[in-house]
Amino acid sequence: MTSTFSILTILWSMCAAVCFMLAFVHMMLWIRGSYKLDYLIIAVMATAAGCKVILEMLMLLTSDIDQYIYLQKLDNISTFVVLLSLLWFIQVYLQAGSRWLLGVIVLLRVVDLVINFSSPGGAVFSEITAIGQSEAFWGELFSHPIGIVHPMKIWADIASLLILVFLAQATWQAWRRDRRNRAIIVGGSSILFILLAGIHTPLVDIGIIRMPYMMGFAFLAIVAALTYQLLDEWRKTQSDLRHTRRELERLTRAVMLGEVAAGLAHELNQPLSAILSNAQAGRRILAKKDTDLVEIGEIFEDIIADDKRAGDVVHGLRTMLREETEESTAVDIESAIHLVTRILGGEIAAHDVTVSIDSTADIPLARGDGVQIQQVIMNLIMNAIHALDASPRSERRIWLSATASDNGVLVSVRDIGSGIDEQLREQLFRPFVPSQSAGLGMGLAICRRIVERNGGRIWVERSGSSGTEMCFTLPFANGDRHE
């Protein structure tokens, strides 16, 4: 102990810390990722590798023979765990490797473990005569054992060789099955580092090279490589999922469009019809001798109003079809509600539903993407309309309201329909939970995503035999609370 701070201590404990951190990460992934075995195995492996690094460090620092033997026995256990979990992982993850070879390796390692505890000097040495001190290349002294190598140690070395064969075979199989990435990173790194450790450690054992044991580092490298591969795949899966979700959103929109297309045609035909008849009536009036100019003026007023009405319908259609681009602006919720009820006019009429819009005067503007918010409102109204299908015609009512609340602008859609099943309510906002006989069950999931992305919240206020009330909030545009 010449230097005041020991590089050996720092390096080895850092390495152990990384091992334990990776173990923790994989444990969390295992718990949160629906208990996928891959993560658990790596968590076990990383934990064992961390223990091994600490034990190696203690062995390098001790000068007491008995303590050294005791540490080496523990070290042997951690090696056992690391190697077995590595092989297990290869089997599970690459789905390759010979089973009988695996059996032989496990048998040999178990024998080694038995020798480790039955022989007084452990499995590596039958007897340790002294603890030597050597100088590492950075000048720090470290301990190493001097003794007679155990005659049975040969079997542990054979096991190491077989492990290499097993890994090579599994990697080759995975490669041939076109799992190239997995083969290279998982198989390749395992072979490389096991090979390095497998050559380095015996040479240190028999004293040919005087260097600290570094098997723990090799194990850490393997764990890191496996982690990289798993996280890379996880990331790819996530981006695939995101892509699928976007596709579904578009699809749902298309399905909904189909549902309202007939209504939209009706909505467009009404103003067009009025414009044509008005124009033809105007022409007729002008052809007469005593032209009634007041009447002509009224006709123009009506034509202008109807043209705007048709324009609104087309605009609504276009905004619905538009690709998703988020633009956060100040949104007037009340006019959004009116626009949506106009777009859905045909659908509402076809289902004989009466819609009442109730909003307090001067609701502050909300912040969000106008089109997306319209989509949410449209979805909620469509759900309410369908919920009313079983009700008698005279009771088909929907109340829409927009008010200012503590959490922003609060929009509520209430119907007196059949209500939502108790069991469904919990998972209502998850994808593919159809609350109605028709539909993909994506509507509310999309609503939640949109609302949350816009900084709001959506929930079922109440639902029962007397109907359902769905609410969502959006932040105020000016960021302040409304008085």
Place this chain on the structure above:
Amino acid sequence: MTTAAGKVIVVDDDASVRRSLRRLLTGAGYEVEEFASAEEFLDRANGEEPACAVLDLAMPGMDGLALQQELVSNKFPLGLVFLSGHGDIPASVAAMKQGAVDFLTKPVDENALFPAVERALADARNQVALSSRFSSLSPRELQVMHRVVKGMLNKQIAAELGIVEKTVKVHRAHLMEKTGSRSLAELVKLCTKAGIC
């Protein structure tokens, strides 16, 4: 263009469409009455005057087809013209089967609307004329007519009604004259048109 006077009833839930049709039809010389819904029309219709009814197919509450059924069963003297937002084939078939004069698609051109209205008015007037022909028949003549139309022989009718065959022949001559039919085939046609049998 025709400027023949006549009454046209417009039933459409859309106020703007209603107004424009009123202007167009008034401009062409028709007398126009507007209703915002089928129910409103049924409440206020008296069914005395022959008229053309222009009905919107899709309306909240009672739709055009349901209104048509109601009108047919009440024997209102109306010729019906349907307007629909989009060419709905099943609905148009149903409407025509029930005796509608025409089924037009919105937006409707005056060149299509006016002839249809004219035909509907003619149809309504025919209905009135027909029913007035039958209304002058005595109860006994009606009884005889029902049986004649069914294809019964004078002898059979006499036996069924408990009168002599000669009386049947007299009733038969009267009813042929009053309805203005010159043959049995014509009478059957008239009865079918008037919906009597």
